Amino acid sequence: MSAQVPIIDFSRFTTGDAAARQEVAKEIVNAFRTYGFVHFINHPVTPSAISLTFRQSKLFFDLPISSKSKAPHPPGFTVHRGYSHPGLEKISNLTASTNGSTNGTATNGTDKAAVELARQVPDIKESYDIGSEHNTEQPNVWPPPNLIPGFRGFMTGFYWTLAEFAREILRALALGIGLDEEHLLKIYENGEYNQLRLLHYPEVDARILEEGRAVRIPAHCDWSAFTMLFQDDCGGLEIESPTTPGKFIAVEPIEHACLVNIGDLMARWSNDFLKSTCHRVGMPPLLQNRCAGDKRTTRSRYSIGYFVTTPPDAVIECLPSCVDESRPAKYAPVTQREYNISKASMSYN
Template sequence: MLDTPLAKVPTLSLADQTRDPDQFAADLGGSFRRFGFAIVADHGIPQDLIARAWSETEALFALRDDEKRGYFIDGQGGARGYTPFKTEIAKDAKHVDLKEFWHVGRELPPGHHYESEMPANVWPTRPAGFKETFLKLFQAFDTAGDKLLSAIARHLDLTPDWFDPAVKDGNSVLRLLHYPPIPADAQGVRAGAHEDINLITLLLGAEEAGLELLDRDSGNWLAIKPPEGAMVVNVGDMLQRLTNHVLPSTTHRVVNPPPERRGHSRYSMPFFLHPAPDFLIKTLPQTITTENPDRYPAPITANGYLRERLVEIGLIQK
């Protein structure tokens, strides 16, 4: 890992979207086409909210194991609440990931028509203020995600609000991730090579070394290290499928740290932006060409696709 070269992913400013939305869309789309990733500064999520979220994430994972496991819901595929250490496995991997995590989803009003597809949140009794903090952070991620989707729509020659109905009440998930200290002889890595399931992922916490992408041009692993406070954004498989691979979902992983950092925890907060469960993932016509024929002639709902992938990574059973 120490010799892994840095990926030359450009750092963009979301503030530029207001000044020149077409140029920002071109820059974001260009970064996605090349790397499947972009780095976005000035994302609008308040720094004091982020700091509070980090503090409460550390306090949550510092709870006793039996207390955390009390928030694990068997059979739900980790959709909400706690998922224990060494549960998730990357597709085709030999070893489980060296991580534990907590999921916060969208709060729906009673009787909402997606209630059967999107389970209620699980809230711990401590740390105090956890629910308030992460409801606010979820909304802040949602707002930033909407802006990025608007830029993606422009890049694809769609109307800037094209994704709005697709993600209204979408099944997005905010994941709080803890990679505990690991021994030198640990089997596996913190997160095995994988692609994300959703439309786009917005990630805070990638300043700590470990995140790498697989470069399609060279076949080499490249390290991603954003500036302090910037967000890493990557294309997920749903968007790749929707765009017929024009915007690619890039394989990435989180490797184990060098010996001097193995005694330290690593934390990150990815926001997996999903469409609504009944959104139909159907190839966009403008992405189908003679050189790039339709790879997915049969459309699939977002929820159907999600279930297929959760089986692959071991979070639910067939």
């Protein structure tokens, strides 16, 4: 079963008058309140830029692991950049207790036991993470220039293209929940703390996934304010049903569309007015017979994610339009840094 995630023409917001922008903003917020997801078409990112980014991504992941490993994800979880080989990262909904600490060291034994249990079923994916060149807390780890000439410059440009698109989405969200259009941008600043992620799901024997010995990505909610995602045509993304908790339904990819979903920070920010929906990457719908006999091999899958967030020391607390006497604040204020540590520490050893 496929999810009928709403499809919204984003050009109606970027080119419309004040009344049209307000109308589209309400549509966007209603979609997020129901599904947590929305497809944007006719958005500011050109089809050629998207296609070129997928091409650059494939060039990187086609390199031998010895070459990709020349841009390694740093040890631990405090810096989330560079190349992560299959099995290094484990996505989950587990959250460590930081006890107010901001140094990323405070996890308890129960947390660690849960992580080790989760790691017994590895994620079969590889990723490459990129941030702003101005974010000194999270310095980029680039492959040597000779491996893919122009890769660094191209990805840096694409990062900032998405940062500008994210600003427009934040304007729409602010209008849609009854705030001044610029309200969320005061905390977002200029997008220096976002994260661009290239993802590749290698071909794998279908039985490994069917028997639960490994997964693509298990069910989880994103840590960010929201995520912008571009998919290839492979399929496999599933979201939790808005009407039947625990049931997951497929989201069909739309060429050049940007699929956006609310993350946990925005859910906290909006006092759950906007919905952070669990999602996962499961078995793709199409299999390719690569070997003789009954062995079935899944298709290789590529996607591009962009995680939109605030500066590390920004305090995330309920927005004024999302809390009143009938809707008291559900969450205590938290800094982006504290929340990010609580999640990242559970994904990497």
